Amino acid sequence: MSEETETGEKEKEKTRKVSGINAVRKIASEIMNEVNKAIVGKSQILEDVFIALMCDGNVLLEGVPGVAKTYMAKTFAQSLGCTFKRIQFTPDLLPSDILGTYVFDQKTSEFSFREGPVFANIVLADEINRAPPKTQSALLEAMQEKQVTIEGVRHVLPKPFMVLATQNPIEHEGTYPLPEAQIDRFLFKLNVDYPTDSEEVEMLKRRTGADDENIKSVASPNILAKMQSVVQSVYVAPEIMEYIRDIVIRSRRNPQVLLGGSPRASIVLMEGSKARAALNGRDYVIPDDIKAIAQQSLNHRLILRPEAELEGVSVNRIIASIVGEIAIPI
Numbered sequence: 001m002s003e004e005t006e007t008g009e010k011e012k013e014k015t016r017k018v019s020g021i022n023a024v025r026k027i028a029s030e031i032m033n034e035v036n037k038a039i040v041g042k043s044q045i046l047e048d049v050f051i052a053l054m055c056d057g058n059v060l061l062e063g064v065p066g067v068a069k070t071y072m073a074k075t076f077a078q079s080l081g082c083t084f085k086r087i088q089f090t091p092d093l094l095p096s097d098i099l100g101t102y103v104f105d106q107k108t109s110e111f112s113f114r115e116g117p118v119f120a121n122i123v124l125a126d127e128i129n130r131a132p133p134k135t136q137s138a139l140l141e142a143m144q145e146k147q148v149t150i151e152g153v154r155h156v157l158p159k160p161f162m163v164l165a166t167q168n169p170i171e172h173e174g175t176y177p178l179p180e181a182q183i184d185r186f187l188f189k190l191n192v193d194y195p196t197d198s199e200e201v202e203m204l205k206r207r208t209g210a211d212d213e214n215i216k217s218v219a220s221p222n223i224l225a226k227m228q229s230v231v232q233s234v235y236v237a238p239e240i241m242e243y244i245r246d247i248v249i250r251s252r253r254n255p256q257v258l259l260g261g262s263p264r265a266s267i268v269l270m271e272g273s274k275a276r277a278a279l280n281g282r283d284y285v286i287p288d289d290i291k292a293i294a295q296q297s298l299n300h301r302l303i304l305r306p307e308a309e310l311e312g313v314s315v316n317r318i319i320a321s322i323v324g325e326i327a328i329p330i
Contacts, residue, residue, distance in 0.1 A: 021234070024054075024227045025281040030218040034079040038215055039072050040206065041199035045190050047279070048296055049076060049164070053224065054231045054275035057187025057268070058143050058163040060128075060178075060300065064170055067192045073124045073164045080224060081217030082121030083158065089131040095138035099148045100155075113155070118142050121158055121221055125165040129175040136182055139163060143185045160224050180259075180303075187268055188293070189300035227278075234274035235284040239329035243287060244269045250322045251298060256308035257318060261301050268297045287328045294323050 028050060035046055045061075052059045061069045070086065077084035087098055100116035117123065118139070128136065142148050146157050165186070167178075183189075195203060219227075244266050252260030273289035280289075295316055302315050 021230065021278050021281055021283045024230050024278045027219055027223065027227065028279050031079050034215055034218055035072075035075050038075045038206070039068060040203045041195045042068070042072060042192070045192060046072070046076065048188055048190055048293070051272055051275040051279065051293065052187045053080075053160060053162050054228055054278065055187055055268075055271040056146075056160060056162075056228060057271070058165070058185060060183070060186040060189045061164060061166045061192050062169050062189060063166070063192030064194075065168060067194060069166045069192055070124060070126060072192075073122065073166075075215055076164075077122035078215045079218060080122070081220040082160070082224070084122045084124070085117035085120035086124040086126060087117050088126050089128050089135070091130060091132060093131045093135050095135055098135065098138050099142075099150055102151060113150070113153070115155075118148060119155075119157060121160055121162070123161075123163050125163055127167060128165040129167045129178055132176050133179065136176065136178065140182060140185060158221065160221060160228065183300050184262065184264060186300060187272065188296040190296055231275050231278045233283070234277050236270055236274060237284070237329075240273070240285050240287065240290070241270065243326065243329050244273075244290060246326045247290070247294065247322060250326060251302055251319070254318060254322065256305055256313055257302050258305045259301075259303035261298055265298060265301050269293065272297055291323055295319055 031050065032043070032046060036043065039046065049059050061073075063069055074084060074086070087093075096116070098116050098118050100114050100119070102111040103114045104110075105112050123142075125139065128139075138148075142157060142161070143163050146159070146161050148155050148157065167175075194200075247269065248261040248263075248266045251257060251265075254260065269290055270285075272293040273285045276289045276292060277283070277285045298319050299315050302318065304313060304315060304318070
């Protein structure tokens, strides 16, 4: 038996074994362990990214340059056994540079479709706010519908599909702020901060022997798709749904908030909590799952009133206050 055939058989066997919550937890743990070999001090960020993947969602990573946003995305994709493409967003980037275009083939005298970099499992949209709105909007259909339409022809994207977008919160010159409609397409917005003192030393130690080839692929697109289906079976009690509803509605009624969470925010909280429950080996959601993902689910969906911003009120503080005020279901 050839090495390729043997690898294929092992993958089929592993896919068959993904039949319950414990299998999801085990594979997720293996993936996290692989990524943590290369990435230092980003365990919570990586867990949130994996939760988003299990929900078939997209993630916006915000952080200053040099905090390993791109490297983290590449390493994450490598451990998943998924295809990875990086798109550097610039002011002159065109939608066709992302989606692809039809090219005339002189041999056949016909136009054939040439896929763009969006046709991958994990797509890194680096510095997404540097491209103009027309180019940014090219990702909307891909992020929401998992497909692209070019010249009236529908092209389905590979499964699973996730956009990991990055943006710099400091440098705004020459950037185009993401419109609310696009920001809302991201399941989570995660703030990637500087490492701690000890983490920075550990990073330097690992860097001396850094080797991307040491990161093993412990999953595959088929395995991840099976894991996503298992996550969907996680039970959400009516009381938990009411808890989610109360949090989102309270965000709309907060006097310091101009625009509160939409119904999509409620769906994100429910789907994200199901994925978190599965990663923790539970087939049911508890209030702690909601509380753990509330910040990253809502921080890009709430818009404060101008007077609140002038007073120095932060969105994260508002979310923490709302979650703290809502009675926890027993």
